[in-house]
Amino acid sequence: MNALSLPDGRRIPLDKDGYLRSLDDWSIEVAGTLANNENISLTDAHWEIIHLVQQFYEETGLAPATRALVRLVAQRAGPDKGRSIYLMKLFGGKPALTVSKLAGLPRPANCF
Amino acid sequence: MKISLLIMSAPGENQSNQSALSFARAALDAGHEIYRLFFYEQGVGTGTNLAVVPQDEYDLRAAWQELIQQHDLDAVVCVASALKRGLLNEEEAERYERPAANLAKGFTISGLGQWVDACIHSDRLVSF
Amino acid sequence: MSKTRSITLLIKQAPYGSSKAKAALDMALSAAVFEQNVQLIFMSDGVFQLLPDQQPAGILAKNTSAALTALPLYGIESVYVDAESLQQRNLSLDGLAIDVESVSTEQLATLIHESDVLVTL
Numbered sequence: 001m002n003a004l005s006l007p008d009g010r011r012i013p014l015d016k017d018g019y020l021r022s023l024d025d026w027s028i029e030v031a032g033t034l035a036n037n038e039n040i041s042l043t044d045a046h047w048e049i050i051h052l053v054q055q056f057y058e059e060t061g062l063a064p065a066t067r068a069l070v071r072l073v074a075q076r077a078g079p080d081k082g083r084s085i086y087l088m089k090l091f092g093g094k095p096a097l098t099v100s101k102l103a104g105l106p107r108p109a110n111c112f
Numbered sequence: 113m114k115i116s117l118l119i120m121s122a123p124g125e126n127q128s129n130q131s132a133l134s135f136a137r138a139a140l141d142a143g144h145e146i147y148r149l150f151f152y153e154q155g156v157g158t159g160t161n162l163a164v165v166p167q168d169e170y171d172l173r174a175a176w177q178e179l180i181q182q183h184d185l186d187a188v189v190c191v192a193s194a195l196k197r198g199l200l201n202e203e204e205a206e207r208y209e210r211p212a213a214n215l216a217k218g219f220t221i222s223g224l225g226q227w228v229d230a231c232i233h234s235d236r237l238v239s240f
Numbered sequence: 241m242s243k244t245r246s247i248t249l250l251i252k253q254a255p256y257g258s259s260k261a262k263a264a265l266d267m268a269l270s271a272a273v274f275e276q277n278v279q280l281i282f283m284s285d286g287v288f289q290l291l292p293d294q295q296p297a298g299i300l301a302k303n304t305s306a307a308l309t310a311l312p313l314y315g316i317e318s319v320y321v322d323a324e325s326l327q328q329r330n331l332s333l334d335g336l337a338i339d340v341e342s343v344s345t346e347q348l349a350t351l352i353h354e355s356d357v358l359v360t361l
Contacts, residue, residue, distance in 0.1 A: 059306065060310045067273065068273075118359060
């Protein structure tokens with residue numbers, strides 16, 4: 001079975017596409033290791049966005065789609081960060097999908 | 113006229129799935145074009161190839177399949193509706209490690225974007 | 241997808257007891273993501289979706305109404321409620337979870353008439 005190997009040796013079960021099988025497995029270390037697998041090294045700038053998305057999910061039950069993510073970040077972290085170019089620099093070509101994955105949100109059914 | 117259908121009820125659940133089929137046939141007979149059939153919510157139950165209908169009852173699913181193949185219709189089942197109701201094609205069965213695929217021939221699985229696209233490219237969207 | 245359509249969702253079902261509330265929400269958000277003009281009208285028992293502080297965990301359901309606060313973020317600004325439906329259920333505009341515009345039955349008819357696409361859920 002596909003698994004994520006954490007620095008402390010624990011193995012976290014993943015599905016075929018690299019999503020967590022159980023969302024309860026999410027932790028800061030898990031997020032960091034998932035990010036490393038996508039060649040992202042998490043900094044405070046990343047965490048600011050991840051926390052925003054987790055908070056948004058807590059409030060609404062939604063994982064924000066691209067344009068909504070940009071607006072959300074603009075509203076809560078300022079207009080200089082609420083731009084797709086800023087988010088793509090942090091999280092790559094599909095920031096909304098990647099942030100949701102790193103934040104431990106449910107896997108979207110509609111991923112294409 | 114270019115028409116798309118939004119079908120939200122399963123065969124046998126109530127009258128509406130059968131009405132949709134009759135409407136589609138009538139529209140084609142009258143010379144209209146059907147741009148897309150979009151199956152949503154319980155409507156995705158139309159696309160299973162595992163249902164067994166008593167021999168003295170009308171098999172709506174077989175009739176849909178025949179119509180779709182005969183007129184080469186674009187028949188899309190909503191992926192989110194389909195997954196949670198246990199309707200999968202080979203690709204989704206493999207992705208989610210399920211033991212079988214049961215999507216009937218002629219149907220494809222895709223997102224609500226295909227419904228939006230149907231709204232944009234049809235003169236009318238008729239929902240059932 | 242270049243053309244823009246005005247898509248109206250007429251929301252008539254209570255938030256729980258069926259999957260219609262979630263179905264309407266998914267449609268609204270998808271249409272908004274593809275930059276269509278989305279208009280929501282809450283009517284009949286659909287107005288119960290607008291009540292704040294819903295706690296459906298006890299019936300093993302997810303709170304889909306919570307997502308309504310995110311509508312502006314998705315560019316959905318046209319949200320209406322049928323005044324008569326509110327009144328019949330002894331509800332008032334200021335007790336609702338989000339800002340909506342109260343409209344009369346005649347105004348509703350006009351809104352629907354002017355839409356390209358109508359889906360009732």
